[in-house]
Amino acid sequence: MKLNIACIPGDGIGPEIVAQAKKILDRIADVYGHEIKYTDLLMGGAAIDVHGVPLTEETIEMAKAADCVLMGSIGGNTATSPWYKLAPNLRPEAGLLALRKALNLFANLRPAVLYDELADACPLKKEISQAGFDMVIVRELTGGLYFGERYTTQEGGVRKAVDTLTYNENEIHRIAKKGFEIAMKRRKKVTSVDKANVLDSSRLWRKVVEEVAADYPEVILEHMLVDNCAMQLVKNPAQFDVILTENMFGDILSDEASMVTGSIGMLSSASLNDSKFGLYEPSHGSAPDIAGKDIANPVATILSAAMMLRFSFDLDREADAVEKAVKDILKKGYRTPDIMSEGCRLVGCKEMGDLLADE
Numbered sequence: 001m002k003l004n005i006a007c008i009p010g011d012g013i014g015p016e017i018v019a020q021a022k023k024i025l026d027r028i029a030d031v032y033g034h035e036i037k038y039t040d041l042l043m044g045g046a047a048i049d050v051h052g053v054p055l056t057e058e059t060i061e062m063a064k065a066a067d068c069v070l071m072g073s074i075g076g077n078t079a080t081s082p083w084y085k086l087a088p089n090l091r092p093e094a095g096l097l098a099l100r101k102a103l104n105l106f107a108n109l110r111p112a113v114l115y116d117e118l119a120d121a122c123p124l125k126k127e128i129s130q131a132g133f134d135m136v137i138v139r140e141l142t143g144g145l146y147f148g149e150r151y152t153t154q155e156g157g158v159r160k161a162v163d164t165l166t167y168n169e170n171e172i173h174r175i176a177k178k179g180f181e182i183a184m185k186r187r188k189k190v191t192s193v194d195k196a197n198v199l200d201s202s203r204l205w206r207k208v209v210e211e212v213a214a215d216y217p218e219v220i221l222e223h224m225l226v227d228n229c230a231m232q233l234v235k236n237p238a239q240f241d242v243i244l245t246e247n248m249f250g251d252i253l254s255d256e257a258s259m260v261t262g263s264i265g266m267l268s269s270a271s272l273n274d275s276k277f278g279l280y281e282p283s284h285g286s287a288p289d290i291a292g293k294d295i296a297n298p299v300a301t302i303l304s305a306a307m308m309l310r311f312s313f314d315l316d317r318e319a320d321a322v323e324k325a326v327k328d329i330l331k332k333g334y335r336t337p338d339i340m341s342e343g344c345r346l347v348g349c350k351e352m353g354d355l356l357a358d359e
């Protein structure tokens, strides 16, 4: 198969971690007989350096022309970087928001996985009765409260601010369909999270999710109110397979779920549209505090590349191989500093990439 991948290394640790992900993809291509063409693109601080803006039209067009985008992270060390001094009003992260919008990436997937080997790092290790958990949050990314009309006004001398939360049935339908399709590739359980006891948008959400569920009889659907979900994520995260939810609830719950694992360097993410196109990136940022030191954990980016193989190319066997390599390397006791514990072997970013490629 020919894989046409647009690559955005970005800022900070971005270039280091993307180099490791490419290493793994190249090995996969060798072993399974695929051909990969990378197109490297500039975005964020790296683009401001060269073009004076975080994202150019040309970059958007080149990203659209690829099968998918693999990204490192965006965001420079604004206090020290020379480009920020040149252009103090430009935010490198604005490039990422504009690119997500231009590519219509309405579905955000954030897996939260706790590996048995890393259970000691989990802040809830005492509370979790079963060892480990493995869930994915499917969050609507281009609608709801963050995209509604908003304004601030005065009424009788009193300041007032208004935000509006709107969803139409088409927006709910397409994200629900995505959630059920993902569940079909996993343990076949969807927990749809809303606030249907209060909000009209949530009542429509629940109705449309039930309509979509009718097309997936093998998948078990349950509904959960968002406040209860926040509690259940801490109490018993192992109960979840796919959490399907709207934009703001998903924003908050996915940060909560990721912290329950205790290791941001392990957490991947994908943003998808209606077709097979997706943007794959680690959940973390550009970590300027550790950039250039060869100590960043490349696993989040490598697992994002595995999601890319699965969702953009339907290469399940290859994605499984990458995910299994991560588990096996952890089992063998190799750790980057962020996940280091007693008795394990400390390795750097590049060495972790080499070990995973060989595994």
Ligand code: NAI
Residues within 6 Å of the ligand: 013, 072, 073, 074, 075, 076, 093, 096, 264, 265, 281, 283, 284, 285, 286, 287, 288, 289, 290, 295, 296, 297, 298, 300, 338
């Ligand atoms: P961050 O995620 O970059 O770093 C938070 C902490 O986690 C730091 O101590 C960092 O060293 C550590 N860390 C992050 N990734 C790691 C990895 N792979 N291995 C080991 N340790 C890791 O968040 P922060 O510091 O709030 O933001 C830094 C910059 O990144 C900012 O400019 C922010 O806007 C940007 N950012 C970009 C995102 C993106 O590209 N999607 C997402 C989040 C933040």
Ligand code: MG
Residues within 6 Å of the ligand: 251, 252, 255
């Ligand atoms: Mg957030």
